[in-house]
Amino acid sequence: MKRMTIFVALCLVCALSFAQVKTPVDTISRGNLNVILYSDKTWQYVDIQPATKSVKTDTVDVTAQNWVTTSLSAQKPDYARTKDTCIVNFGTDAYSFPLKGKVVSRFGMRSGKMHTGIDIEMKHGDSLVAAFDGIVRFVGWTNSNLGNAVVIRHYNGLETVYAHLDEIKCKVNQKINAGELVGIGGTAANHLHFETRLKDNAFDPELIFNVQTGVLVADRIPIYASNFDYMKFVDNSQYHVVKSGDTLYAIARKHHVSVKQICDLNGIKETSILSVGKRLRLR
Numbered sequence: 001m002k003r004m005t006i007f008v009a010l011c012l013v014c015a016l017s018f019a020q021v022k023t024p025v026d027t028i029s030r031g032n033l034n035v036i037l038y039s040d041k042t043w044q045y046v047d048i049q050p051a052t053k054s055v056k057t058d059t060v061d062v063t064a065q066n067w068v069t070t071s072l073s074a075q076k077p078d079y080a081r082t083k084d085t086c087i088v089n090f091g092t093d094a095y096s097f098p099l100k101g102k103v104v105s106r107f108g109m110r111s112g113k114m115h116t117g118i119d120i121e122m123k124h125g126d127s128l129v130a131a132f133d134g135i136v137r138f139v140g141w142t143n144s145n146l147g148n149a150v151v152i153r154h155y156n157g158l159e160t161v162y163a164h165l166d167e168i169k170c171k172v173n174q175k176i177n178a179g180e181l182v183g184i185g186g187t188a189a190n191h192l193h194f195e196t197r198l199k200d201n202a203f204d205p206e207l208i209f210n211v212q213t214g215v216l217v218a219d220r221i222p223i224y225a226s227n228f229d230y231m232k233f234v235d236n237s238q239y240h241v242v243k244s245g246d247t248l249y250a251i252a253r254k255h256h257v258s259v260k261q262i263c264d265l266n267g268i269k270e271t272s273i274l275s276v277g278k279r280l281r282l283r
């Protein structure tokens with residue numbers, strides 16, 4: 001009886017440990033139907049966006065939707081856009097890791113803030129190259145801590161961001177090939193900030209690249225909703241600390257928000273008296 005109990009317990013432990021490991025083992029594509037098979041013998045339909053299908057350069061118009069050339073992000077990051085798994089097809093297309101070197105900071109939380117890319121050591125005069133074929137969507141100063149940056153939209157459905165550049169060597173709307181020069185760096189910053197994005201949401205570049213070797217992890221890579229889970233916990237709120245002489249109208253105008261929004265977020269009225277030092281949430 002005791003042996004039997006031990007046997008049953010062992011079986012349960014094995015079954016549980018297998019159940020927890022769920023990795024994709026194959027993907028079946030039949031026309032528009034795409035199914036991922038998992039190691040635990042479950043399966044899932046996946047949403048493969050037109051731009052992520054394996055297609056030849058120029059057969060996908062990557063400028064057809066949200067082609068915004070004036071800002072780094074074509075649309076605000078939004079977790080809601082990540083609910084379906086996307087398979088990114090690299091196939092036999094050319095690729096090039098933008099800058100081979102030491103990774104000095106990885107994707108993830110850093111000093112209480114989310115770091116949405118990887119930082120790669122950059123020396124004076126280093127050339128940064130495009131990761132895949134695509135069209136340059138944005139170049140210029142970002143008004144953020146990213147300095148000079150370039151965004152390229154690729155035919156495989158991704159966007160890549162190259163930031164902290166000294167010189168930008170490509171132009172908006174320019175067709176660019178994998179390995180082609182994007183910019184020069186190494187003086188304004190000692191590292192390249194590199195991001196990979198799907199539907200304007202950043203995911204860890206190390207999901208697709210082995211950053212040590214610069215080689216793609218696989219030629220078809222599923223990006224899951226769980227790869228964006230960090231977005232649920234990132235606090236994008238913005239605050240203002242009331243100073244002497246501040247009025248709701250002046251604060252609202254300065255930060256490009258409405259008075260109503262400030263009132264709603266802070267549970268105050270337009271007529272409320274603001275006390276100096278009070279922390280008001282703006283967004």
Ligand SMILES: [Zn+2]
Binds near residue numbers: 105115119192193194
């Ligand atoms: Zn960075």
